[in-house]
Structure formats: structure tokens, C-alpha cells
Amino acid sequence: EVQLVESGGGQVQPGGSLRLSCAASGFSISTSWMHWLRQVPGKGLVWVSRINSAGTTTGYADSVKGRFTISRDNAKNTLYLQMNSLTAEDTALYYCAGGGNLFDPWGQGTLVTVSS
Amino acid sequence: DIQMTQSPSTLSASVGDRVTITCWASQSISRWLGWYQQKPGKAPKLLIYDVSTLESGVPSRFSGSGFGTEFTLTIDSLQPDDFATYYCQQYNTYSPYTFGQGTKVEIK
Numbered sequence: 771e772v773q774l775v776e777s778g779g780g781q782v783q784p785g786g787s788l789r790l791s792c793a794a795s796g797f798s799i800s801t802s803w804m805h806w807l808r809q810v811p812g813k814g815l816v817w818v819s820r821i822n823s824a825g826t827t828t829g830y831a832d833s834v835k836g837r838f839t840i841s842r843d844n845a846k847n848t849l850y851l852q853m854n855s856l857t858a859e860d861t862a863l864y865y866c867a868g869g870g871n872l873f874d875p876w877g878q879g880t881l882v883t884v885s886s
Numbered sequence: 887d888i889q890m891t892q893s894p895s896t897l898s899a900s901v902g903d904r905v906t907i908t909c910w911a912s913q914s915i916s917r918w919l920g921w922y923q924q925k926p927g928k929a930p931k932l933l934i935y936d937v938s939t940l941e942s943g944v945p946s947r948f949s950g951s952g953f954g955t956e957f958t959l960t961i962d963s964l965q966p967d968d969f970a971t972y973y974c975q976q977y978n979t980y981s982p983y984t985f986g987q988g989t990k991v992e993i994k
Contacts, residue, residue, distance in 0.1 A: 814973065814985055814986070814987045814988050815922075815924075815930065815973055815975075815985045815988075816985070817982050817983040817984070817985075820980075829980060829982070831982050832982075865929055865930075869932075871918070871977035871980070871983065872920050872932055872935050872975070872977060873922075873930070873932065873975075874931075874932040874941070876929035876930060876931070877929065878928075878929055879929060
């Protein structure tokens with residue numbers, strides 16, 4: 771069974787940092803582009819970042835560029851998102867997903883709350 | 887960025903109805919459009935890609951059409967399991983990837 775399991779979410783103060791992880795099982799991330807997306811509860815989906823299979827090419831939404839860093843450890847079959855300088859606008863459920871230009875499979879998400 | 891707009895935002899329908907959701911792109915995206923279904927508390931699920939290709943396991947009552955800037959998702963004979971929120975997503979350009987705001991299909 772394919773599973774992506776995100777972790778690392780929680781509550782953090784504005785200006786703080788968090789590192790999200792996405793552990794894959796039944797699915798080898800080493801052959802796949804991987805993505806992070808986010809969704810404010812009750813709102814729509816927003817793509818955040820992507821990384822190619824080798825980890826040599828990354829991309830970011832303008833809203834997170836310069837603050838977030840995506841990375842991967844193919845040996846550990848794990849994707850990461852380092853989030854710095856967090857603001858209230860970053861509060862959301864963060865999903866990892868595999869795929870090229872489409873998103874499949876998805877994890878169940880980890881909630882990030884930025885609040886003082 | 888390419889803006890994606892869906893209509894309606896909410897759709898009330900009954901089991902057995904035929905429903906159609908429309909998605910417009912702010913510029914041509916050729917056939918690079920996908921549709922996702924999301925149920926409450928769950929991650930989205932990819933239903934359709936390249937406008938009209940059904941993902942493996944997706945029932946044939948789902949269909950997609952369109953080209954360029956206007957696209958539709960149709961569900962023939964709505965089933966209880968289909969009540970959910972549907973999102974379109976463009977991948978014509980990594981500009982970035984963008985989604986429509988979603989259409990909630992609810993029970994009438």
C-alpha cells in the first residue's frame with residue numbers, strides 16, 4: 771500500500787521555523803518529482819514547492835520563496851520542507867504529494883499554526 | 887500566474903442527477919488540466935488528467951472535456967460517494983501550478 775506520512779507540524783510563533791517531513795512507504799520517491807501543497811482549512815489548494823527526483827532542481831511559490839526550502843533524502847525515502855520566517859499567512863494543512871505536473875499520491879497532511 | 891475559476895462554487899443535487907462543473911483558465915492551457923475530488927478530512931484524489939483521461943479506478947460516470955480556456959467535469963448519475971468538493975488544476979506551465987477555488991457538490 772502506498773503511503774505518504776507527513777510530520778513536523780505544530781504551533782509556532784511568528785518569525786519561527788519548522789521542518790516538515792514526509793515519509794513514504796510502498797512508494798519509492800527516488801523516481802518521482804515531489805511536491806508540497808497547503809490548504810487553509812475550509813479553503814482551496816495551493817501549490818508550495820517542488821523538487822525533482824535527483825534533488826537538483828527546485829521551485830517555489832512566490833509567497834514562500836526565500837523562506838522555505840524543499841529537500842529530499844532518497845535513501846530514507848523522505849521529503850522535507852524547511853520553513854523559516856513563518857507568518858500567520860502560512861497557517862495551513864501541509865500536504866506532500868508525488869507526481870510530475872499532477873499530484874498523486876498524497877499524504878494526509880500535517881497542520882501548521884503560526885500564532886503568538 | 888494562470889488564474890483558474892470554477893463555477894458554481896456550490897452545487898446542490900440529488901442521487902441520480904447529472905452534474906456539470908465548469909473551470910476557466912485566464913489564458914490558454916491547451917489540454918493540461920486535471921480534476922481532483924476531496925472529501926472532508928481527506929486529502930484530494932486525482933480523478934482526471936489531460937482534460938479527459940480517467941485515473942485508474944475512477945468510475946466511468948466521471949468525464950471531462952474542453953480545450954484552451956474552458957473545461958468541464960461531468961458526473962453522470964450522481965452517486966452518494968460523489969458528494970465532495972472538486973478542484974481543477976492547470977499544469978500548462980510551471981507558472982506556478984494553480985487550482986480553481988473548488989466546487990462543493992452537496993445533497994439537495
